[in-house]
Amino acid sequence: xxxxxxxxxxxxxxxxxxxxxxxxxxxxxxxxxxxxxxxxxxxxxxxxxxxxxxxxxxxxxxxxxxxxxxxxxxxxxxxxxxxxxxxxxxxxxxxxxxxxxxxxxxxxxxxxx
Amino acid sequence: xxxxxxxxxxxxxxxxxxxxxxxxxxxxxxxxxxxxxxxxxxxxxxxxxxxxxxxxxxxxxxxxxxxxxxxxxxxxxxxxxxxxxxxxxxxxxxxxxxxxxxxxxxxxxxxxxx
Numbered sequence: 001x002x003x004x005x006x007x008x009x010x011x012x013x014x015x016x017x018x019x020x021x022x023x024x025x026x027x028x029x030x031x032x033x034x035x036x037x038x039x040x041x042x043x044x045x046x047x048x049x050x051x052x053x054x055x056x057x058x059x060x061x062x063x064x065x066x067x068x069x070x071x072x073x074x075x076x077x078x079x080x081x082x083x084x085x086x087x088x089x090x091x092x093x094x095x096x097x098x099x100x101x102x103x104x105x106x107x108x109x110x111x112x113x
Numbered sequence: 114x115x116x117x118x119x120x121x122x123x124x125x126x127x128x129x130x131x132x133x134x135x136x137x138x139x140x141x142x143x144x145x146x147x148x149x150x151x152x153x154x155x156x157x158x159x160x161x162x163x164x165x166x167x168x169x170x171x172x173x174x175x176x177x178x179x180x181x182x183x184x185x186x187x188x189x190x191x192x193x194x195x196x197x198x199x200x201x202x203x204x205x206x207x208x209x210x211x212x213x214x215x216x217x218x219x220x221x222x223x224x225x226x227x
Contacts, residue, residue: 042201042217042219042220043201043203043215043217044217045215045216048213048214092157094215101162104158105156106156107156
């Protein structure tokens with residue numbers, strides 16, 4: 001299994017500001033994903049982080065709001081831009097190797113005030 | 114209609130009971146099936162992983178996949194208070210543009226009381 005470190009674990013931010021979340025994996029992985037879990041809800045995929053190229057976003061998520069970087073096979077960042085209270089959620093990094101199970105970080109609990 | 118349906122519960126059982134958690138799905142392309150346990154304020158923890166149809170057992174946990182019925186189950190035997198958590202089913206397709214992406218059920222909140 002992969003060990004995933006996410007930073008920060010939680011933050012309280014002012015509306016209109018941006019927060020960058022980091023995800024570090026202890027081994028090289030093929031696929032990295034970012035999910036959002038809104039209060040009391042299940043997980044929704046935001047985007048696939050592609051190494052060295054633009055992320056692939058799911059319907060309802062756009063690059064201007066959630067820019068993602070993945071400079072190598074073990075690291076990715078997700079930025080939540082121009083935040084509003086509706087962005088208050090848990091943001092989760094996930095990794096998966098080909099034909100294998102998916103693992104999750106502990107998440108970043110974001111509160112926007 | 115959601116691609117994956119899971120009864121959100123909540124489900125409350127006495128300690129020692131057998132718990133049955135279920136999900137149905139509509140996408141016949143799903144080949145990989147996973148069950149996660151999520152404690153409050155924590156990330157999802159992988160419990161069981163199954164490829165295609167069949168059963169898989171790991172300690173007190175048994176996962177079943179019936180692709181013909183598009184139905185998966187997780188059984189917990191001899192349930193313990195420490196099993197109290199939200200259980201999430203998740204699944205993904207084998208290829209194409211959806212490869213690797215997980216689609217989750219709504220999650221079932223389980224409480225095991227002493």
